[in-house]
Amino acid sequence: MEERTINVDLCSTKKEKPKSDQLQFGRVFTDHMFIMDYTDSIGWHDARIVPYQPLTIDPSAMVFHYGQSVFEGLKAYLSPNGEAQLFRPKKNLQRLNRSNDRLCIPPIDEEFGLKAIKKLVAVEEEWIPKAEGTSLYIRPFIISTEPYIGVAPSRSYKFIVILSPVGAYYKEGINPVKIAVENKYVRAVSGGTGEAKTGGNYAASLKAQEMVANSGYAQVMWLDGVERKYIEEVGSMNVFFKINGEVVTPVLNGSILEGVTRNSVIQLLKHWNIPVVERRISMEELAQANKDGLLEEAFGTGTAAVVSPIGQLTWNDEHLFVNNGKTGDVAKRLYDTMTGIQYGKQEDPFGWIEKVKNVCKTT
Template identity: 70%
Template sequence: MSEYTITYIKNEQPKEKPQSDQLSFGKYFTDHMFIQDYNPEKGWHNPRIVPYQPLVLDPAAIVFHYGQTVFEGLKAYRTKRDKIQLFRPDKNMERLNRSNDRMCIPEIDEEFAIDAIKHLVHIDQEWVPNAPGTSLYIRPFVISTEPYLGVSPSATYQFIVILSPVGAYYEEGINPVKIAVENQFVRAVKGGTGEAKTAGNYASSLKAQEQVADEGYAQVLWLDGVEKKYIEEVGSMNVFFKINGEIVTPALNGSILEGVTRNSVIELLKHWDITVNERKITMDELYDHYQKGELEEAFGSGTAAVISPVGELAWEGKKMHINNGETGEIAKKLYDTLTGIQYGEEKDPFNWIVKVKY
């Protein structure tokens, strides 16, 4: 049983809710938010659910100057039977604490954090959309709040959770997207913060993403930051390739984020007796397989999009058209199974689902 007691202040001026079939990603926010404070004397304390509101921070707060912050992303799903459920929130909280450790932020109580999220989602349950493919995106994050311009870890923090009803992450949905391989910019390097979910990793990716968007590509495929030949991630997702019937995904190496969906994909594939090989793979090798007709599928995995098939890869002036630009059999089966479990339409043999509303 948690030692914390969550206080609750009701929002007396609720917002107008958007139509479930007119949602984009991350544009609307619910009526309430969760906040918990940290200082060295009390540790994590004063957990509360309050009306959604602006934050009041000192201009010298460390988060603004040195980027000491981490975040997570997970979803709540409304089933056809009007139940609300989460998908593997324990893995998100475990990863949040790994990110906390890397960024010198005090660890949170993972079990309590899940309870707080369930409490918040239950209060704002009317915001969980019911149109096909929609969900309630949950964004837990920690910010450093001490007003200090010295380069050192903050003494004070806030752990915050906000909620956002969302539609599809990509307008293309499960249809294949076009990806450009990035050769100029670097997202992260081993020994850096690539394996932590921290804001700076995403800020550093924006320039490359902006440039390829102008050329009609949905995202970039990142290569390693040292030799720029080993495949790492695609956009903000982990990446998988089907080569000669075998699934290959880059091995975790200290610069690749360990995705919850990535882990789920690997567990599902092994459950289906499909070989999964976590290893280094270069663009040269991938292109060689493509030329031989052995590159059968490519797809990204992540919380927001779940599974995002890749129909085209552009690399050094060459274009690889994968599976005739169509969604592959494995990508489709993974998407259908994962979303089926998330929405309560498929059996959950792994005990991944956590109920919010029974």
């Protein structure tokens, strides 16, 4: 049965916090972490907040050998009145459990998971940076820990949450990036683990990313793994195209991660009565739309950047320049609205914000 009590062990010495203008994504971590264990005989138990520390884990732990792990990524923001708040955390926990199911990991109680995240953020509230565009990144993850070298689901796990203060993704404003379309390597196929947020998917993407980074490309755009023609994702983001007044994004097909930001963008576009459709779209169609002058905007969406405009796509040595390399009106409006809601500066008509308020800092 799910443990309902979270024990808190506060550290005696706190770390020095980095200055807001020196923050790097995922390099510095807060004073505390959340841990909860799972064993077949007990279920999830021993939920606790403890000082941030290395893990002691057996070399034969199954996560090292068979990659049974999942993770999520979300952020905590400070509102203008200094309140800590989260953006759609329930969607992240729902997706975590979908990933758990695909990786044969026992589900967590989503309500309790949210309670744990809120409590940890409350304990570490002073770590949320105050500068414009900064936030506290939240990384929940689950790893298999059974000491056994055998291909089977583990019988023990750890659910861990760590926090990292992060700077503004765009230090000099929201600028379009260059993207290389990948033709050789494949990230995932339908029926595989592409729709789960598991580490192996990202390991599979590193080679292609490394190859294009030296040529000034920010990320790789993946095509489907069967026909190598239909657009799927851009690196760690979902992707959207505005073609002749209509916004198009690849339909979820079992190999595309269902992004929380993607879902939010679709809701916003519908709210604004901007035509948006989820369907298959090929690179051939996109290239033709560009030649015909119909490709008006392209942008990626994800937790880190929120909305990342694409100014250039390179495919088969052909350069597709989008909107003269400038940020489009729809991408800018989406970015401003999403961040406005996240930081509590704009109205939240969808009920997306969860306040951290009044979470006990001790047992």
